[in-house]
Amino acid sequence: GVSLSLTDDAHNFYLSVKDNGRGFDVAEVEARPVERRGGGLANMRARARVLGGDITIQSDLTSGGTELRLTLPRSRK
Numbered sequence: 001g002v003s004l005s006l007t008d009d010a011h012n013f014y015l016s017v018k019d020n021g022r023g024f025d026v027a028e029v030e031a032r033p034v035e036r037r038g039g040g041l042a043n044m045r046a047r048a049r050v051l052g053g054d055i056t057i058q059s060d061l062t063s064g065g066t067e068l069r070l071t072l073p074r075s076r077k
Contacts, residue, residue: 002017002018004018012072014071015069016067016069016070017068018065018068019065019066022064023060023062025061026058041057044068053071053072055068056068056069
């Protein structure tokens with residue numbers, strides 16, 4: 001299954017997308033040459049940064065599951 005959470009405060013919006021899949025080694029995927037890792041994670045991170053935000057990804061091979069957390073400012077400066 002997948003769970004979504006969208007919250008905010010005075011400065012930011014926070015989106016969390018979490019699944020209970022098998023997980024993966026984030027560092028290993030990000031260390032691959034660009035042509036071998038695809039563009040998904042890099043493109044999401046670049047688009048978030050264009051909007052003044054950031055994405056963090058945590059995944060666990062042992063217990064499974066992956067969580068992607070997106071933070072976006074309420075307004076761009």
